Amino acid sequence: MSGRNIMTDQMSGKNPTGNEQIEPATDDSTEYDFYFGPAHSGSGNFGVKLKLDGERVISARADPGYLHRGFEKLMEYRTPIQNAVISDRLCVLEPLNWNLVHAEAVDELTGIEVPERARYIRVLMAELSRLQSHIIWYGVMSLGLGFDTGFRLAFGYRDYILDIFELITGGRCYPAGYICDGGVRRDLPEGYAERIKNVLDKIKGFMENIKSFDNLFFANRTKGIGVLKLEDAIRLGATGPVLRASGMKTDVRKDDPYEIYSELDFDVPTEKQGDANARCTVRDREMEESIKIIKQVLDRIPEGKTRKPSRIKRPSRTKIPEGEVYVRNEIARGEACIYMRSVGESAPYRVKVRGPDFLHMIPVLEHLLKGCELADVPAIYWSLNICPADMDR
Amino acid sequence: MAEIPQQRKENKLIEQISSKFEIEGTVQRDRRVWVTTSKDNLIALCRFAKRLGFHHLSAISVTDWPQEKIFELTYHLWSYSARILLTVKTKIDRADPKIDSAIPIFQENAQIHERELHELFGVQFEGNSDLTPLFLEDWDGPPPFRKDFNWRDYVRQKYYDRSNEREKPYWE
Numbered sequence: 001m002s003g004r005n006i007m008t009d010q011m012s013g014k015n016p017t018g019n020e021q022i023e024p025a026t027d028d029s030t031e032y033d034f035y036f037g038p039a040h041s042g043s044g045n046f047g048v049k050l051k052l053d054g055e056r057v058i059s060a061r062a063d064p065g066y067l068h069r070g071f072e073k074l075m076e077y078r079t080p081i082q083n084a085v086i087s088d089r090l091c092v093l094e095p096l097n098w099n100l101v102h103a104e105a106v107d108e109l110t111g112i113e114v115p116e117r118a119r120y121i122r123v124l125m126a127e128l129s130r131l132q133s134h135i136i137w138y139g140v141m142s143l144g145l146g147f148d149t150g151f152r153l154a155f156g157y158r159d160y161i162l163d164i165f166e167l168i169t170g171g172r173c174y175p176a177g178y179i180c181d182g183g184v185r186r187d188l189p190e191g192y193a194e195r196i197k198n199v200l201d202k203i204k205g206f207m208e209n210i211k212s213f214d215n216l217f218f219a220n221r222t223k224g225i226g227v228l229k230l231e232d233a234i235r236l237g238a239t240g241p242v243l244r245a246s247g248m249k250t251d252v253r254k255d256d257p258y259e260i261y262s263e264l265d266f267d268v269p270t271e272k273q274g275d276a277n278a279r280c281t282v283r284d285r286e287m288e289e290s291i292k293i294i295k296q297v298l299d300r301i302p303e304g305k306t307r308k309p310s311r312i313k314r315p316s317r318t319k320i321p322e323g324e325v326y327v328r329n330e331i332a333r334g335e336a337c338i339y340m341r342s343v344g345e346s347a348p349y350r351v352k353v354r355g356p357d358f359l360h361m362i363p364v365l366e367h368l369l370k371g372c373e374l375a376d377v378p379a380i381y382w383s384l385n386i387c388p389a390d391m392d393r
Numbered sequence: 394m395a396e397i398p399q400q401r402k403e404n405k406l407i408e409q410i411s412s413k414f415e416i417e418g419t420v421q422r423d424r425r426v427w428v429t430t431s432k433d434n435l436i437a438l439c440r441f442a443k444r445l446g447f448h449h450l451s452a453i454s455v456t457d458w459p460q461e462k463i464f465e466l467t468y469h470l471w472s473y474s475a476r477i478l479l480t481v482k483t484k485i486d487r488a489d490p491k492i493d494s495a496i497p498i499f500q501e502n503a504q505i506h507e508r509e510l511h512e513l514f515g516v517q518f519e520g521n522s523d524l525t526p527l528f529l530e531d532w533d534g535p536p537p538f539r540k541d542f543n544w545r546d547y548v549r550q551k552y553y554d555r556s557n558e559r560e561k562p563y564w565e
Contacts, residue, residue: 068528073538234448234473237502248473255476256424326425326469326480328451339454339467352454354469358509363501392528 030054036377038066044092046361046388048381052374060369062362067392075351080106080320083348084177090353091390092173093136096129096165097331098390099179104258105340105351106181108325117304118183119259124297125168125179126259126331128196131203131290132161133332134283137385138210141280144378145221150213157206160199168192183307193298200291207287222276226368226380229274236367237359240334241282242384246274252330266293276383283385286332319346333357333385355390362391403477409445414438429482436493438481439468443498446472447479450499453506455514457540462487464516468495485516494520513538 030053037047045066051058071090075083080102087102088095100122107114114122135158142150162172167189169175178185228238233246243250251268253261269285271278320342328337334356341350361384368380403426407418410428414437417429430438447470456465468481485492495503497520507518512526515536526532535542553564 065526065528065530070537070544073544235500235502237450237499237505239449250473255473256478324427325421326451326467326478328471328478335451337451337469339452339469341456350454350456352452354452359502359505362505367501 031058034374036381038063044386044388046386046391048365048369048377050369050374050377055374057369057372057374057377060366062366064361064388064392067388069393071393072351072353075348077347079318079346080181080348081177083351084180088174088177089389090355090393091331091333091357091387093387093389094129094133094332095174096125096169096179097133097329097336099175099177100126100259101327101329101331101336101338103179103181104329105325105327105338106320108327109320109323109340109342110181111321112182112308114183115305115308116302117187118306118308120297120301121184121188121306122179123259123261123264124196124294124301125165125175125184126329127290127293127297128161128164130332131287131294132158132165133385134287134290135161135203135206137283137332137382141382141385144382145217147213147217150210153206153209157203160202164192164196164199167195180307182309183305185307187306196294196298200294203287203291207284210284218280219277221376221379222280222383224273225276225376226372226383227273227275228364228368232367233274233364236363238334238364239356239359240330240332241279241286242334242360242364244268244270245278245282247272252328252335256328258327258329260297264293264296276379279383279385317346319344320348331356333387333390334360336390353390353393355393357386357388357391360384361386361388402475406445406475406477406479410438410441413441424477425480426477427480427482432483432485432492435466435468435481435483436495436498439470439495439498442470442479442481446474449473450495450502450506451478453495453503453510455510455516455538457487457514457538459487459540464490464514466492466516490514490516491519492516494518496521512536515539 032052034050034052035047036050038045047063049061049063071086074086078086084099084102087098090098135154139151139154142154165175166172169178228242228246230246230248233243233248247270249268249270254268266289269282269289271281322342322344324341326337326339328335336356337354339352340348343349365381365384369377372380400420400423403420406426407420407428410416411418414430414434419427421427449471451469451471454467458465463484464487466483466485470479470481494507504521504523507521508524509527510516511518511524512529513536518524537544549564553560555564
């Protein structure tokens with residue numbers, strides 16, 4: 001208990017540097033509150049209230065709400081094409097994946113057969129977005145562990161993918177509802193395949209680079225830290241890479257396939273240890289799988305239309321047929337779902353957004369932080385790859 | 394029309410549940426089963442579903458129907474083994490929105506969903522001891538996601554300065 005020693009040194013009034021006497025503490029308690037967040041460069045707008053005894057965390061309580069924008073309510077007043085733009089903002093780091101979840105919900109209600117080419121473009125964009133999101137995760141994870149080089153490297157390489165997004169969707173971070181109901185907003189520009197392949201080569205270089213850093217600091221700071229057992233993971237509602245790192249082989253793309261994922265060949269990487277290091281390894285391997293998927297899509301992408309109906313009607317004339325659907329997708333952070341209820345008007349009657357981070361940031365994080373050392377908090381926090389935007393909505 | 398093997402699994406699930414509970418069940422498509430039951434059966438049905446392998450509570454949602462004077466609750470359960478999404482629906486009275494908590498079955502996962510829905514819709518989950526607000530700070534108005542809460546009016550009243558001529562177009 002090194003933390004306790006420091007505290008007792010201070011209380012006995014010893015001062016190693018100067019002559020000035022430190023006021024002895026009147027209370028001999030070593031417990032205190034520590035607020036982690038809410039405006040850290042990596043944490044996003046989210047805080048955790050920690051109760052510490054020396055340097056050990058006794059309990060943690062998540063404090064969400066800094067990014068609550070009431071999207072579910074806003075969507076009840078807007079047409080699908082407007083909601084597609086709102087769905088970008090559900091998660092800052094992977095807007096295209098959320099675009100896809102929303103578009104699928106509307107498509108399932110309207111029953112429109114999405115053109116084959118649009119399906120391929122959707123998967124292409126979703127996988128590029130996943131790759132980009134994992135690269136950001138590597139950046140903030142490095143930042144959290146005090147490894148600035150990793151952070152700068154990751155955000156530099158991420159920009160290559162953002163260039164592709166700009167080329168295809170017109171927006172770098174937010175694609176403004178590129179994946180919308182019925183397909184995608186516009187066709188791929190000329191020479192896209194060549195440029196994507198070039199970027200993938202660069203990303204492969206990045207992945208070689210980060211492998212060489214593993215022994216430098218990653219393994220030391222993450223092995224055996226924040227162990228999440230499989231039964232706890234299921235109970236707490238963990239999904240995606242967090243659940244896979246605890247030993248469950250599950251992936252919505254395989255178990256509940258959507259778009260063209262059932263036709264593609266890719267693996268679902270899993271680890272058994274359930275610690276922060278396992279979660280990192282799973283994401284590293286997932287990046288390789290995403291590259292594999294993107295290459296397959298580029299090879300097979302057919303010609304044809306990209307949206308049905310190809311001409312956009314006036315929003316007030318389009319109505320969503322009555323019904324209700326629950327759409328599940330695998331995004332970079334885990335399971336993303338939208339429950340949509342329609343009563344036959346141009347706007348949906350009720351939209352419920354289920355983001356993976358709602359569970360990862362509150363029950364899972366609180367569970368993992370309980371009993372850990374203060375110095376391990378960043379490693380656990382960023383190993384979950386959390387983003388407050390889809391939790392607060 | 395010949396049934397595909399996957400859908401046989403869905404139909405069997407409905408049969409299994411209807412042998413124990415009074416339900417209305419439909420197979421929407423592959424891997425999607427919707428079941429409607431009464432408020433009293435809900436917890437027992439969820440417990441039965443968990444025994445069948447539905448370990449993952451994906452989400453709980455509330456839909457507000459002011460005209461019918463009800464809240465509709467939907468529980469979305471996923472089975473990692475059978476690979477089916479089972480949605481359990483039930484209705485509660487809008488004037489007295491009380492329902493038993495699902496914490497005994499889905500523990501912390503249900504707890505956090507219920508906490509959110511209590512804040513946004515004002516549904517009382519009996520047996521959930523921690524229903525403190527998640528998102529809204531110092532909010533004392535009606536639950537904001539209810540259909541009869543007019544947020545446009547609220548914003549007009551609260552955030553625009555009536556003495557300021559330039560803000561007139563917003564609140565007028």
